[in-house]
Amino acid sequence: MHPDHIQAGELLAVPRPDRVRPEQTDGTMCVWCDQPPTVDLGVRLSTSSGPHPGGLRRWHPRACQACAGRYAAEVFASHITRCHACQRQHCPDARALYALSIASRSRPETRRPGR
Structure with missing residues (x-):
């Protein structure tokens, strides 16, 4: 790939x-x-x-987009502090995680009322 x-x-x-x-x-x-x-x-x-x-x-x-984005943001934050390549420039994994975390922020929340 x-x-x-x-x-x-x-x-x-x-x-x-x-x-x-x-x-x-x-x-x-x-x-x-x-x-x-x-x-x-x-x-x-x-x-x-x-x-x-x-x-x-x-x-x-x-x-769902909200959960995927939330977990992607957590993994991204952890990843960039441990990845040697990310110390110079974000690696492909970091870029993909960041894109997924941002995508959930740009879409309206579709949760049911009361949740």
Whole structure:
């Protein structure tokens, strides 16, 4: 993959699939909240803890823009203090994380009232 085509969502840590609802593991609900997802977080592999423990399974977490942006901002802040390349100029990972965090600020919040 070209270094300027980093998928920022793939750089975000997600909850373990056995600790979220089925709708969150199949990508029909944000992996961090109950909102409709708009950001692909990439295909993940995890060990199964269900009826067939020990096997690998593939799952497809997705996130709403607000959650993806919030977590991207946290990872960006941590990344730029630890990445050697970012001491001179932001690396492709940092640029992708920053773009994802900014994208959530430019869109209106779509949360339901009372949340």
